[in-house]
Amino acid sequence: MEHGSHSDPSKSTFSLVDEDHTFANSIRFTLNQDPRVAFTGYSIPHPSENRVNIRVQTTGDPAREVLKDACQDLMLMCQHVRSTFNKAVEVAKSSRVRTEDTDSD
Amino acid sequence: MSEEDESMSDFEEGEEGSGLDFILSLDDVPSNLPPHLELLKTRVLCNSDAPQHTDTIQYSGAYAALGVDNSLRLDSFCENFKIEVNRMADDVIEFDMIGIDPAIANSFRRILIAEVPTMAIERVYIANNTSIVQDEVLAHRLGLIPIHADPRLFEYPVNAGDDRNEKNTIVFKLHVRCKRGQPRITVKSDQLQWLPNGSELPCENAKPNADSKPKTFTSFACSQDSLPEFSCNPLGPTNPDIIVAKLGPGQEIELEAHAVKGIGKTHAKWSPVATAWYRMLPEVVLLEDVEDELAEELKNKCPKQVFDIEDCGKGRRRAKAARPRDCTLCRECIRGGKEWEDRVSLRRVKNHFIFTIESTGAVPSEVLFTEAVKILEDKCERVITELS
Numbered sequence: 390m391e392h393g394s395h396s397d398p399s400k401s402t403f404s405l406v407d408e409d410h411t412f413a414n415s416i417r418f419t420l421n422q423d424p425r426v427a428f429t430g431y432s433i434p435h436p437s438e439n440r441v442n443i444r445v446q447t448t449g450d451p452a453r454e455v456l457k458d459a460c461q462d463l464m465l466m467c468q469h470v471r472s473t474f475n476k477a478v479e480v481a482k483s484s485r486v487r488t489e490d491t492d493s494d
Numbered sequence: 495m496s497e498e499d500e501s502m503s504d505f506e507e508g509e510e511g512s513g514l515d516f517i518l519s520l521d522d523v524p525s526n527l528p529p530h531l532e533l534l535k536t537r538v539l540c541n542s543d544a545p546q547h548t549d550t551i552q553y554s555g556a557y558a559a560l561g562v563d564n565s566l567r568l569d570s571f572c573e574n575f576k577i578e579v580n581r582m583a584d585d586v587i588e589f590d591m592i593g594i595d596p597a598i599a600n601s602f603r604r605i606l607i608a609e610v611p612t613m614a615i616e617r618v619y620i621a622n623n624t625s626i627v628q629d630e631v632l633a634h635r636l637g638l639i640p641i642h643a644d645p646r647l648f649e650y651p652v653n654a655g656d657d658r659n660e661k662n663t664i665v666f667k668l669h670v671r672c673k674r675g676q677p678r679i680t681v682k683s684d685q686l687q688w689l690p691n692g693s694e695l696p697c698e699n700a701k702p703n704a705d706s707k708p709k710t711f712t713s714f715a716c717s718q719d720s721l722p723e724f725s726c727n728p729l730g731p732t733n734p735d736i737i738v739a740k741l742g743p744g745q746e747i748e749l750e751a752h753a754v755k756g757i758g759k760t761h762a763k764w765s766p767v768a769t770a771w772y773r774m775l776p777e778v779v780l781l782e783d784v785e786d787e788l789a790e791e792l793k794n795k796c797p798k799q800v801f802d803i804e805d806c807g808k809g810r811r812r813a814k815a816a817r818p819r820d821c822t823l824c825r826e827c828i829r830g831g832k833e834w835e836d837r838v839s840l841r842r843v844k845n846h847f848i849f850t851i852e853s854t855g856a857v858p859s860e861v862l863f864t865e866a867v868k869i870l871e872d873k874c875e876r877v878i879t880e881l882s
Contacts, residue, residue: 415597473575476577477589481579482582
């Protein structure tokens with residue numbers, strides 16, 4: 390849910406349900422890395438309510454689009470992390486098999 | 495800041511590519527941060543009183559005044575990001591994750607603990623319990639037993655857990671009796687018997703129906719062991735030797751336990767990891783040469799044997815930080831006055847994480863990590879669809 394003004398889409402607060410620091414802190418990082426973002430931050434208004442408010446103020450672009458791009462960036466980063474990890478595990482597994490082979494010889 | 499960016503991009507788009515190269519090669523145009531700022535940006539300094547520069551500089555324009563771009567481009571992230579597996583055993587994996595912000599590394603850790611699903615016993619129907627363990631304590635103990643079942647093959651409970659079928663419930667039976675005159679017996683987790691056909695207890699609420707078999711707590715459409723994924727891999731507890739209760743002569747436990755899919759956020763019994771943690775890579779730097787008796791003193795100060803002494807000829811010996819990875823940051827080496835603080839600098843590399851995942855055994859630890867990353871991806875996708 391977006392709370393912003395119709396006249397100025399460059400500043401908005403996004404209220405996300407069922408999210409916490411896990412998502413909000415990482416999206417704050419990717420938003421901060423975007424040069425179009427002038428300010429970003431998040432808050433959890435009440436600890437027993439599953440809700441975070443993410444504030445995005447940009448230098449002109451619509452905040453909604455910038456947030457979407459940040460999510461996209463985070464997703465691509467995750468995909469890269471996953472493929473790198475799988476490759477590293479493959480390498481570790483094959484080298485372990487090799488050392489076991491030499492041990493048994 | 496934006497003006498500067500524009501002027502930079504103007505140069506980049508200019509016809510003479512060499513013009514930009516020329517400007518960047520000028521001495522007074524910084525291409526990187528000066529070393530003292532780079533140090534504060536990338537290292538935590540662990541001083542004797544308190545750690546310093548613990549924050550990460552996330553804002554893209556943080557160094558705009560110096561003409562240095564602090565934004566993260568995806569391609570540069572992909573180029574610099576590295577993972578190296580150090581240790582891989584049955585239930586534990588340790589790997590180095592290099593070139594990622596703590597915000598994201600911490601998200602992975604949080605997701606591993608609280609949001610990767612597993613199967614755990616959620617409902618226990620006790621037909622008879624004459625042991626000294628109370629019903630509710632027994633049920634709680636059963637809940638904490640890790641179940642060896644791939645949660646990806648199951649669905650979350652539907653209709654507040656009332657519709658129990660072969661896709662969302664695993665049923666176990668426990669029936670042990672200690673006969674009179676026999677010694678005490680210990681009930682262990684391997685005595686949980688998997689019922690692939692579902693519950694055997696008649697449901698009390700249902701009206702007795704004469705022409706069909708009595709209604710039970712589950713309605714399985716087929717037997718679980720007829721499904722290809724379970725037939726060669728029977729479901730059960732991961733460890734056979736977890737003590738559930740002890741029975742004296744004449745005591746008996748008869749119960750049925752239903753395991754369902756859930757996440758650690760709801761209850762820790764669903765957490766797939768014993769623990770998942772990371773630490774930043776320690777860095778031990780000798781700021782000046784530490785020689786002879788001082789080198790010996792330094793070597794003996796460190797309880798983790800981080801320092802070695804090397805011979806540098808002419809009978810002189812010099813200390814060397816040989817195993818900085820073993821440093822626990824006890825700061826023993828910088829105790830004993832200002833002169834030691836000036837000799838040794840203890841640091842942590844902010845974007846280098848030594849990540850350890852200890853699985854409870856239900857899912858291999860390397861699979862847990864990929865699942866955790868997928869969950870973060872799903873969160874992003876959810877927000878994108880919500881915003882569209």
